[in-house]
Amino acid sequence: MTDTKKFTMKDENFVCEVCGFKVSPLGYTARDHCPHCLCSKHVDINPGDRKASCHGILRPIAIQNFKKSYKIIYKCETCGLIKKNIVAKDDNLDLIIEIMSHPTKIN
Secondary structure, eight states: OOOOOSOOOOOOOEEOTTTOOEEOOOSSSOOOSOTTTOOEEOOOSSTTOOOOSOOOEEEEEEEEEETTEEEEEEEETTTOOEEEEEOOTTSOHHHHHHHHHSOOOOO
């Protein structure tokens, strides 16, 4: 039996490939998207494992209620995968509201 870890903590600096924003670590959990444009990169199968071979851009298409917060729903431009990530405390609220006002239908 293999140990399949579902979450690997990766809270690292990166430069957003979409908007060029220099992203700092979040500090309280793993940073998985740009707080400026909300885009992410399809690099994980399970959070933080860096085992996905796609490497496409994950674009935010909708926002979903989640407990006392929200999740960003992404669609990969390359493979079409739908993923969800919790909103971070420093995310672009104006963009979140815009996405909520004009969500893309999820197939």
